[in-house]
Amino acid sequence: MRQQPVLEVRGIRKEFPGVVALDGVDFRLFPGEVHALMGENGAGKSTLIKVLTGVHPADAGEVVLAGSPVRIAGPLQAQQAGISTVYQEVNLCPNLSVAENIFIGREPRRFGLIDWAAMRRRAAELVRELDLDIDVSTPLSSHSIAVQQLVAIVRAVGVSAKVLILDEPTSSLDRDEVRQLFAVMRRLRDQGVAILFVSHFLDQVYEICDRMTVLRNGRLEGEYLTGELSQVGLVSRMIGSELAELAELAGHSGPERLDEDTRRERTAPAGAAAFLRADGLTRRGAVEPYDLEIRSGEVIGLAGLLGSGRTEAARLLFGADQSDGGTLRIEGAETALRSPRDAIARGIAFCSEDRKTEGLVGELTVRENIVLALQAARGWVRPLARTAQDEFALRWIRALDIRPGNPEALVRNLSGGNQQKVLLARWLITDPKLLILDEPTRGIDIGAKAEIQKLVADLADDGMAVLFISAELEEVLRLSHRVAVLRDRRMVAQLDNDGGLSQERLMATIASGADR
Numbered sequence: 433m434r435q436q437p438v439l440e441v442r443g444i445r446k447e448f449p450g451v452v453a454l455d456g457v458d459f460r461l462f463p464g465e466v467h468a469l470m471g472e473n474g475a476g477k478s479t480l481i482k483v484l485t486g487v488h489p490a491d492a493g494e495v496v497l498a499g500s501p502v503r504i505a506g507p508l509q510a511q512q513a514g515i516s517t518v519y520q521e522v523n524l525c526p527n528l529s530v531a532e533n534i535f536i537g538r539e540p541r542r543f544g545l546i547d548w549a550a551m552r553r554r555a556a557e558l559v560r561e562l563d564l565d566i567d568v569s570t571p572l573s574s575h576s577i578a579v580q581q582l583v584a585i586v587r588a589v590g591v592s593a594k595v596l597i598l599d600e601p602t603s604s605l606d607r608d609e610v611r612q613l614f615a616v617m618r619r620l621r622d623q624g625v626a627i628l629f630v631s632h633f634l635d636q637v638y639e640i641c642d643r644m645t646v647l648r649n650g651r652l653e654g655e656y657l658t659g660e661l662s663q664v665g666l667v668s669r670m671i672g673s674e675l676a677e678l679a680e681l682a683g684h685s686g687p688e689r690l691d692e693d694t695r696r697e698r699t700a701p702a703g704a705a706a707f708l709r710a711d712g713l714t715r716r717g718a719v720e721p722y723d724l725e726i727r728s729g730e731v732i733g734l735a736g737l738l739g740s741g742r743t744e745a746a747r748l749l750f751g752a753d754q755s756d757g758g759t760l761r762i763e764g765a766e767t768a769l770r771s772p773r774d775a776i777a778r779g780i781a782f783c784s785e786d787r788k789t790e791g792l793v794g795e796l797t798v799r800e801n802i803v804l805a806l807q808a809a810r811g812w813v814r815p816l817a818r819t820a821q822d823e824f825a826l827r828w829i830r831a832l833d834i835r836p837g838n839p840e841a842l843v844r845n846l847s848g849g850n851q852q853k854v855l856l857a858r859w860l861i862t863d864p865k866l867l868i869l870d871e872p873t874r875g876i877d878i879g880a881k882a883e884i885q886k887l888v889a890d891l892a893d894d895g896m897a898v899l900f901i902s903a904e905l906e907e908v909l910r911l912s913h914r915v916a917v918l919r920d921r922r923m924v925a926q927l928d929n930d931g932g933l934s935q936e937r938l939m940a941t942i943a944s945g946a947d948r
Contacts, residue, residue: 436499438463438626439484439515439595444493446479448845451836453479455650456493461595466617466627468637468658471647471670472877474835474847477630480647481597484628485510485517498594516588520600522580524587526573531555533572534587558586562616578609585616589625596620597628602636603874606737614640632877634663646670667878704728705763707865707897708749708780712758718744721758722923724916726866731888731898733912733929735905736942741921742901743785746868749899750782751775776809779865783855783872785901791855794844798834799825801843802857809862828857833883849880856884866897873907885911905935919945 439461446454454476461467469477482488484495486504494501497513504510507517524533531552532539540550555568564582572580581601588596598617602610617627617640631637637644638658646653646669653669661669704727714721719741726732734742747753749760751769760767762778769775772782784790792801803821810816816824825839832853834846843854852872859867869888873881888911892898902908908915909929915938917925924945927933 435462437461437496438498440496441480441484441490442494442496444480444483444495445491446476446483446488447491450838450841453650454483454490457647457650457652459645459652460655461626461628463594463626464621464624465642466621466629466640468641468644469628469630469647470637470644470666471653472847472849472879474649474850475647475670475877476650477647478599478847479650481517481599481628481630484595484597485515511591511593514592514594515597516591516593516595517597517599518581518584518588518601520603522577522584524572524580524584526571526580528572529569530559530566530572530575530583531568533583534558534568534590536587538591554590555586558590562586562589562619564616576609578605578612581605582613582616585620589620593625595626595628597630599630600632601629602631602633610636632881634666634878638663670878704730706761707763709761710749710758711761713745713748713755713760714757715744715748715753716756718753718921719748719918720922722916724923724926726897726899728865728897729892729895730914731892731900731912733908733915734899734901734918735908735915735938736918737903740918740942741923742918743870744921745918745923746782746870746899746901749775749866750780750868752782773808776805776862779863780868781805781859781862781864781866782868783852783859783870785871785874792843792851794842796843797840798829798843798846798854799839801854802828802839802861805858806861824861825857828861832857832887847876849876852876852880852884856887860891864896866899867891868899868901870901871903872900873902873904881907905938909933909935909938917941 437460441457441459444454444457457476457480459480469480471477479488483490486506486509495504496502502513504513525536528536534555535551539546540554541547542550552568559566559568566579566583572583585596601613605613621627629637629641641658643655643657644661645655646666648670706725707728708726710722710724712721712723722745724732734745736742744753748755751771751774760769767778775782793804799821802825803816806824807816822839828834829837829839834850834853834857843851846854856872873884885907888898888900900908900911912929915927915929915933916923917927917938919942925941927938927941
């Protein structure tokens with residue numbers, strides 16, 4: 433007898449003003465499987481999840497749960513029906529204990545009062561069932577993001593979830609934390625929980641997932657067993673292009689796979705002047721004294737594990753944090769950056785890794801977000817004329833292929849990849865001499881990632897200095913002329929990427945703290 437899906441959608445359609453986000457999509461999720469939802473940014477993944485969890489009502493089609501059509505009116509009803517979601521940004525209360533977060537809103541009571549002992553006991557039982565070692569009495573804020581995500585999963589399991597949706601759960605995790613998360617996922621799968629896994633890390637998808645569904649431009653492209661579809665085949669189906677087109681888009685050639693062998697060989701610009709030089713730059717508790725020189729037309733990669741000090745080192749170069757020691761020279765002149773405005777005035781731009789809280793303003797339009805940095809540099813007493821704003825916005829919407837191409841669309845309604853392009857456009861219109869990019873491709877699809885990588889290479893070829901931070905070592909190697917390695921908040925090596933720098937050597941340097 434064929435197994436029945438625990439969750440199924442049939443012919444789902446969802447429209448927003450001017451955009452068809454889902455167009456007749458079918459999807460099946462079976463008990464006891466890990467199922468990947470794949471597609472470019474804008475393919476409809478987030479919209480499908482929001483339909484499944486009742487955030488958005490479908491305009492057409494039906495959702496079938498355990499064989500019966502259902503209408504899910506909101507996230508609470510979805511949870512009551514056994515559908516729980518854990519998002520990339522952990523949606524818990526850091527000021528409460530682990531146990532309180534697991535049972536928040538459904539605390540055990542005795543004589544009308546919260547039974548704290550029972551809560552801690554039951555929370556500890558749930559944690560042990562997933563083979564986790566977490567003290568449930570400790571504040572959630574005292575734990576890493578990885579542990580907080582595991583607590584969110586424990587909470588979901590505690591409400592008897594039949595379906596667990598994990599939306600980009602590994603984007604901020606290191607390798608050991610990913611391994612721990614996967615162990616929990618396998619344990620839940622073996623218990624019969626159906627897991628929907630959304631990730632842009634292809635290797636992780638192939639490691640943990642049993643099947644995958646691919647969406648493209650809001651439509652179902654296909655459903656596949658993971659073992660029957662190669663990574664090259666998956667990428668082709670996601671972007672609707674053959675590998676040769678993808679390789680050309682990414683700025684490299686290679687017939688078989690997207691790995692180190694296909695990365696573009698980088699040659700440092702000869703005789704270029706140093707735009708910026710840091711000597712002994714430091715901030716207590718953030719990053720130890722480091723030296724770094726960035727020349728015009730050069731891409732410097734910053735590599736290291738999460739928490740190694742990559743972002744902290746970059747923020748000192750933008751005046752977002754104040755240094756406690758060392759000197760900074762820009763175009764040969766010693767400079768003190770007291771604020772980001774000082775940095776912008778000297779030709780430095782910074783795209784934060786946290787585009788939602790430190791980058792974009794979701795309530796503003798694409799146009800308003802694009803002109804924000806240029807307007808700030810001019811000062812608010814010299815407002816940009818609306819015609820100039822429109823001209824800038826349309827120019828960069830076309831140049832970066834921002835979708836939808838409507839400058840008056842609210843930026844919060846764009847996909848992650850298109851939001852990242854808006855953030856890049858904001859800084860590029862300031863015509864910077866140094867562009868600092870902190871995880872510019874995190875959480876976006878492979879097509880948008882390739883476009884951004886090609887843009888970085890082209891900007892450097894045109895003479896712009898670029899500081900490029902990424903947790904993906906292959907990406908750092910593909911783009912960088914030199915790679916500075918950080919470990920435990922110290923810059924431990926600077927390696928020329930002259931064709932002889934391998935991912936293995938880079939990983940060994942990160943692990944040992946020395947170039948071997």
